[in-house]
Amino acid sequence: MSEETWPLWEVFVRANRGMSHVHAGSLHAPDAELAVRNARDLYTRRGEGTSIWVVPSDAITASAPDAKGSFFESPAGKNYRHAVYYTASEGVPHL
Numbered sequence: 001m002s003e004e005t006w007p008l009w010e011v012f013v014r015a016n017r018g019m020s021h022v023h024a025g026s027l028h029a030p031d032a033e034l035a036v037r038n039a040r041d042l043y044t045r046r047g048e049g050t051s052i053w054v055v056p057s058d059a060i061t062a063s064a065p066d067a068k069g070s071f072f073e074s075p076a077g078k079n080y081r082h083a084v085y086y087t088a089s090e091g092v093p094h095l
Contacts, residue, residue: 006028007030007056007058008026008027008028008056008057009032009054009057010025010057011025011027011039011042011043011052012055013039013043013044013049013051013052013053014050014051014052015048015049017050021053024043025042025043026057027039032054035054036052036054039054040052
């Protein structure tokens, strides 16, 4: 198997315990084990990671960036789902 046919992997790195994994980049590798090793060498050279996830790119389904407005807007009548819908009570000083 040549490098040209290796699948593309998305790499997520967690900097510290308790933090979220963040997308660090992409790489090509023949399998998951080598993808993790290559991700370690490529994205955590200075010891900045505590955990690495690799996911085959073709396993990821994403929303279309062009559909941002319509995809993320709340349906009509569902404004209560957002904090801006509510107002702070005047009689509650700590809010």
